Amino acid sequence: MKMKETSLFDSLLEEPQQPSGPVACLGMTFENDEARRAHFTQELREKLRDPDFRKIEGFPIGSDEDILNLSDPPYYTACPNPWIADFIAEWEAQKPIQPEGYHYHREPFAADVSEGKNDPVYNAHSYHTKVPHKAIMRYILHYTEPGHIVLDGFCGTGMTGVAAQMCGESEVVRSLGYQVKPDGTILQEETGEGTKKAWTPFSRLGARNGILNDLSPAATFITASLNRTENTKVFIQYSRKILEDVRNECGWMFETAHGGSKQKGNINYVIWSDVLLCTECGEEFVYWNEAVQHENNHVNKQYVCPHCSFELTRRELERKVETIFDVEIGKGITRPKQVPVLINYSVGKKRFEKSPDDFDIELVRNLENRAVPYSLPTELMMFKGTEWGDLFRGYHIGTTHVHHFYTKRNRWILSSIFARINECPKPIRGLLTAWFTGSQSRLTRLNRYMPDHGRHVGPLSGTYYMSSLPTEISPFYFFASKISDFSQIGVPASHAVAISTNSTTRLQVPDACVDYIFTDPPFGDNLPYSELNFLWESWLRVYTQNTDEAIVSKIQRKSTLEYMHLMEQCFREYYRVLKAGRWITVEFHNSKNSIWNAIQGAMGHAGFVISDVRTLDKKKGTTKQLSYMSGAVKQDLVLTAYKPNGGLEDRFKLEAGTEDGVWDFVSTHLKNLPVFVIKHGQIEAISERQHYLLFDRMVAFHVQRGVSIPLSASEFYSGLTQRFSERDGMYFLAEQVAEYDKRRLTVTQVTQLQLFVSDEASARQWLIEELKDKPQTFQEIHPHFMKQLGGWNKNETPLELLILLEQNFLRYDGKGPVPGQIHSYLSSNWKELRNLPKDDPTLVAKARDRWYLPDPTKAGDLEKLREKALLKEFEEYKDAKKKLKVFRLEAVRAGFKKAWQERDYAVIVAVADKIPNNVLEEDPKLLMWYDQAVTRMGGE
Numbered sequence: 001m002k003m004k005e006t007s008l009f010d011s012l013l014e015e016p017q018q019p020s021g022p023v024a025c026l027g028m029t030f031e032n033d034e035a036r037r038a039h040f041t042q043e044l045r046e047k048l049r050d051p052d053f054r055k056i057e058g059f060p061i062g063s064d065e066d067i068l069n070l071s072d073p074p075y076y077t078a079c080p081n082p083w084i085a086d087f088i089a090e091w092e093a094q095k096p097i098q099p100e101g102y103h104y105h106r107e108p109f110a111a112d113v114s115e116g117k118n119d120p121v122y123n124a125h126s127y128h129t130k131v132p133h134k135a136i137m138r139y140i141l142h143y144t145e146p147g148h149i150v151l152d153g154f155c156g157t158g159m160t161g162v163a164a165q166m167c168g169e170s171e172v173v174r175s176l177g178y179q180v181k182p183d184g185t186i187l188q189e190e191t192g193e194g195t196k197k198a199w200t201p202f203s204r205l206g207a208r209n210g211i212l213n214d215l216s217p218a219a220t221f222i223t224a225s226l227n228r229t230e231n232t233k234v235f236i237q238y239s240r241k242i243l244e245d246v247r248n249e250c251g252w253m254f255e256t257a258h259g260g261s262k263q264k265g266n267i268n269y270v271i272w273s274d275v276l277l278c279t280e281c282g283e284e285f286v287y288w289n290e291a292v293q294h295e296n297n298h299v300n301k302q303y304v305c306p307h308c309s310f311e312l313t314r315r316e317l318e319r320k321v322e323t324i325f326d327v328e329i330g331k332g333i334t335r336p337k338q339v340p341v342l343i344n345y346s347v348g349k350k351r352f353e354k355s356p357d358d359f360d361i362e363l364v365r366n367l368e369n370r371a372v373p374y375s376l377p378t379e380l381m382m383f384k385g386t387e388w389g390d391l392f393r394g395y396h397i398g399t400t401h402v403h404h405f406y407t408k409r410n411r412w413i414l415s416s417i418f419a420r421i422n423e424c425p426k427p428i429r430g431l432l433t434a435w436f437t438g439s440q441s442r443l444t445r446l447n448r449y450m451p452d453h454g455r456h457v458g459p460l461s462g463t464y465y466m467s468s469l470p471t472e473i474s475p476f477y478f479f480a481s482k483i484s485d486f487s488q489i490g491v492p493a494s495h496a497v498a499i500s501t502n503s504t505t506r507l508q509v510p511d512a513c514v515d516y517i518f519t520d521p522p523f524g525d526n527l528p529y530s531e532l533n534f535l536w537e538s539w540l541r542v543y544t545q546n547t548d549e550a551i552v553s554k555i556q557r558k559s560t561l562e563y564m565h566l567m568e569q570c571f572r573e574y575y576r577v578l579k580a581g582r583w584i585t586v587e588f589h590n591s592k593n594s595i596w597n598a599i600q601g602a603m604g605h606a607g608f609v610i611s612d613v614r615t616l617d618k619k620k621g622t623t624k625q626l627s628y629m630s631g632a633v634k635q636d637l638v639l640t641a642y643k644p645n646g647g648l649e650d651r652f653k654l655e656a657g658t659e660d661g662v663w664d665f666v667s668t669h670l671k672n673l674p675v676f677v678i679k680h681g682q683i684e685a686i687s688e689r690q691h692y693l694l695f696d697r698m699v700a701f702h703v704q705r706g707v708s709i710p711l712s713a714s715e716f717y718s719g720l721t722q723r724f725s726e727r728d729g730m731y732f733l734a735e736q737v738a739e740y741d742k743r744r745l746t747v748t749q750v751t752q753l754q755l756f757v758s759d760e761a762s763a764r765q766w767l768i769e770e771l772k773d774k775p776q777t778f779q780e781i782h783p784h785f786m787k788q789l790g791g792w793n794k795n796e797t798p799l800e801l802l803i804l805l806e807q808n809f810l811r812y813d814g815k816g817p818v819p820g821q822i823h824s825y826l827s828s829n830w831k832e833l834r835n836l837p838k839d840d841p842t843l844v845a846k847a848r849d850r851w852y853l854p855d856p857t858k859a860g861d862l863e864k865l866r867e868k869a870l871l872k873e874f875e876e877y878k879d880a881k882k883k884l885k886v887f888r889l890e891a892v893r894a895g896f897k898k899a900w901q902e903r904d905y906a907v908i909v910a911v912a913d914k915i916p917n918n919v920l921e922e923d924p925k926l927l928m929w930y931d932q933a934v935t936r937m938g939g940e
Helices: 033-048 064-070 084-094 133-143 159-166 170-174 217-227 232-254 287-291 358-368 386-393 408-421 426-438 475-487 534-540 560-577 593-606 623-627 646-655 659-671 691-703 713-723 734-744 760-771 778-786 801-808 820-829 841-847 860-879 889-901 905-912 917-922 924-939
Strands: 023-025 028-030 149-152 185-190 198-204 209-214 255-257 264-277 284-286 321-326 331-336 338-347 350-354 448-450 455-458 471-473 497-501 514-519 578-588 609-617 635-642 682-684 725-727 730-732 850-852
Touching: 023 033, 028 033, 033 064, 033 426, 084 149, 084 209, 084 497, 133 159, 133 170, 133 198, 133 514, 133 578, 149 159, 159 209, 159 217, 159 497, 159 514, 209 217, 217 426, 217 497, 217 534, 232 255, 232 264, 232 408, 232 426, 232 475, 255 358, 264 287, 264 475, 284 287, 287 338, 338 358, 358 408, 408 426, 408 475, 426 475, 426 534, 471 475, 514 560, 560 578, 560 593, 560 917, 560 924, 578 593, 578 646, 593 609, 593 635, 593 917, 593 924, 609 691, 646 659, 659 691, 659 713, 691 713, 691 924, 713 860, 725 734, 730 734, 760 778, 760 801, 760 889, 778 801, 801 860, 820 841, 820 850, 860 889, 860 905, 889 905, 889 924, 905 924, 917 924
Parallel strands: 149 209, 149 514, 209 497, 514 578
Antiparallel strands: 023 028, 185 198, 255 264, 264 284, 264 338, 264 471, 321 331, 338 350, 448 455, 578 635, 609 635, 725 730
């Protein structure tokens, strides 16, 4: 497409810009920033000629010139950044010297976080998912110190980098509710211990350094723009002048007659509507005219054809299609027919609405036949992802190329603006281009009008869904509103962030050099980023290489297991670059158990040990959440894990497979768990400190390192009781229990964890809690148990309560003295039984047939009997010739564990193939055994 001749933008500024003074970068000094950019651009140009450099995983798709045009080396490259190691070496040399004997230690950040999205930095760009930078600041301040290096391998718009730099801004830190002392000490308020406020130091004021990486060139480009903001005065001057210049050229496209007079109004937006075909008479009619009651914001579910009066519903109708000549690609296309139905416009400060008149219709028709006089992207769309599922219902007929996502006048105006941006000087061009891409969220045909809300609500997040009522917004109106957002970003001008574009499966980062990781990874099949970013990247002319994209996608042939393996590669890289004994925080949003288990499994296989799970509430929902409130998950989960320190890993190599190795791990793990958590004025039960989760973590630690497990569950529980202090169902180290006891005196209530019975394991745990302090008869337990069974897994064999009791607990049959547990319970609840000996007939009669917990030191025999029964059932599954639809999950778990101990990996894989994929993917224990078996088989 021929570019229209336009003047250069030297005249845009009110005052000519003077070159900057000398600048230092990576140990070199340059005359000015332009000289710095020229030097490193030439170095990057040479690097791009190296075939091996282009083989780095995730290297984007694009020409050398387009990659160089986007980049601002060495700080940002739209390809793998070859200077990351140099930045790290420089930052390490600049770190403050720590006092002698300094030892890094942090407990996990054990608090739920709620942080709103109403901030200029957050709102500047309409990327698909973001975590508010102020929320991330809380984590960075907790885990790091000034000068520390923070990494995010799925950086999106770079909010982790913004947060790292903002940790040096005292006013921003104070806005989080913290105090900042003159010497830079940051204090937080202790809560829950009486009414007196207590402020304790926990961090220090100072910027942290950020390494930001993403697979998407669009993401890293936005990251660079938001983390290295130029002079806002210059940005405002350029953006306003560009908009004024384009308005002078194209403003007539968004004008309409007012009130039948010669006076013109400026269009704010136009609602378009599908034209439908009646299934009875075949005549066409406008959906808006028959179905929408605009005056009272209502959509009729049923309406009648204006031609034959046949009663209709939207699902029964077909779209009318039309064939036009597409002048941009020079051929005819077939597309759904849509017509403008309502214009919202302004005259002065007053708004009006009208139906399109002949002038409006003719303007649209004339524009359709004219070629846009500027270069614009006309690439063929990807058409290969789950978000194109609606294609088969006709929603995307005729939408085959990038420019089809814009109305004719919007694509004309957008390309006009972009042409002028590309003529601007390089220093300001980056922020202007970010302003351009960030202003497109409501300028495509994906923008929807929702009659029930009486307004346009933007695209449906995370999709390319096209509604029957798309809304065409004036670019002049929307671009102008975005100038304000971008001019208020206010990120400090610093060189504390280095940005790279490649796959996190191969980070350009040296070993063990990162102090902390905060990351927001892809959510399985929630968002196909490479496809959603395609519109932006078509303007930037550099595209995502999605071979290594961590996603669940039938089109890309990536199942949950493939997704988990890709995420495992990413977490192995995280593990490699993180220093020993340091922390990783994973923010995650997904309503599917299988994806949540995949993330946890990937982290565990990489070597991380999970210590805490919290929530992060972004407050304001997405348009998808607003539209489908009942089914959308509104709070994200935050998973905290640590890389075991080198001492534990070295010792474990010597102790592996022994009891000493077990208790060494448990001691280390307990050190890395929260000691005391207050929530809503009550002590929160810390699930990770409970015996069954400590056992699960111990088993996973051994399995993921290929080591046999030396203790059974009963032996582990017995040893746990002997070696560690128990309080409120939680286990502590000796030094921790003193702190817990001291703070426990200030709070009376403990919030117990809710148990949801969905399978045999959770039913067993519910019974443990039910019988722990209250031995009961079958008749007492049964009604409470039945109330818990609403969500039992449909694939698991439902077990009778009696079988669960017989295989896991003990029943006093009235023979011999009353067991101690039952005696303690009866004597504390019935005065008349307190002084009776344990063999008194009255006491025996009251105690008979009560079920109780076996003594941990004597529970081994019962566990062996239960395991024998489970393994007997597993043998039946091994011999089964067909798929298993219903089975005993605990039997499969026991069988997998035994087979793994015996290194019979083929049995695990064979039985796994017989059970439904969803059961395997949604059970973290089965998934762990299976994945390890597949890995071991592949390595033998």
